[in-house]
Amino acid sequence: DAGITQSPRHKVTETGTPVTLRCHQTENHRYMYWYRQDPGHGLRLIHYSYGVKDTDKGEVSDGYSVSRSKTEDFLLTLESATSSQTSVYFCAISESSGLGEKLLFGSGTQLSVL
Amino acid sequence: AQKVTQAQTEISVVEKEDVTLDCVYETRDTTYYLFWYKQPPSGELVFLIRRNSFDEQNEISGRYSWNFQKSTSSFNFTITASQVVDSAVYFCALIRTGTASKLTFGTGTRLQVTL
Numbered sequence: 001d002a003g004i005t006q007s008p009r010h011k012v013t014e015t016g017t018p019v020t021l022r023c024h025q026t027e028n029h030r031y032m033y034w035y036r037q038d039p040g041h042g043l044r045l046i047h048y049s050y051g052v053k054d055t056d057k058g059e060v061s062d063g064y065s066v067s068r069s070k071t072e073d074f075l076l077t078l079e080s081a082t083s084s085q086t087s088v089y090f091c092a093i094s095e096s097s098g099l100g101e102k103l104l105f106g107s108g109t110q111l112s113v114l
Numbered sequence: 115a116q117k118v119t120q121a122q123t124e125i126s127v128v129e130k131e132d133v134t135l136d137c138v139y140e141t142r143d144t145t146y147y148l149f150w151y152k153q154p155p156s157g158e159l160v161f162l163i164r165r166n167s168f169d170e171q172n173e174i175s176g177r178y179s180w181n182f183q184k185s186t187s188s189f190n191f192t193i194t195a196s197q198v199v200d201s202a203v204y205f206c207a208l209i210r211t212g213t214a215s216k217l218t219f220g221t222g223t224r225l226q227v228t229l
Contacts, residue, residue, distance in 0.1 A: 033216070035217075040221055041221060042118075042205060042219035042220055042221040042222055043159075043205070043207075043217070043219040044219070045216055045217070048216060058216065088157070090159065100147055100164055100166060101147070101164075101209070102149065102161055102164050103149075103161070103217055104161060105151075105158065105159040107157065107158050108157055108158065108159075
């Protein structure tokens with residue numbers, strides 16, 4: 001268990017409304033990520049964080065912002081949701097060991113924008 | 115730029131058949147990691163394996179085996195004697211070493227194993 005909790009698990013919202021998704025981790029990992037999963041695209045990186053208040057863009061960052069005020073929490077915000085942002089959102093942490101790094105994922109958030 | 119191609123969108127097999135999922139990647143880096151993840155119908159993403167670009171040894175774990183060939187930029191995944199519980203979407207992914215572990219995923223292969 002990677003100790004990653006995403007909330008909410010499901011969300012239905014209307015176009016134009018702000019939405020915030022939360023990712024919480026319990027094991028003090030430095031790196032955290034937000035991905036979205038869409039049919040035909042696999043998973044694509046939205047934003048990532050390499051420490052408190054240190055964030056950077058991924059390949060599909062338009063329309064999204066993130067914040068990390070504490071090591072354990074990484075928030076993804078859709079300032080004004082659009083139907084194209086209907087997707088499954090996954091949070092991930094990077095776990096390092098002597099064998100190298102691997103990403104471990106939360107259970108996902110299904111977001112529907114109507 | 116990096117790219118991961120999983121040309122097989124869907125595969126259907128009958129239980130106990132062997133099945134190979136193909137993964138071809140593109141990268142200019144000499145040091146990288148390759149991964150396979152499983153996404154069962156419940157939706158979570160389950161880590162299966164990580165392979166360093168310097169290690170071309172094939173790996174076997176129970177009914178699962180992985181064939182890494184740098185010469186053809188492939189990292190194929192074989193399930194021997196498939197079972198219904200193997201039904202899932204399988205993703206191949208690539209990380210460029212030293213880039214904050216930003217995974218590049220393939221589009222996935224849906225495997226359906228029937229009785």
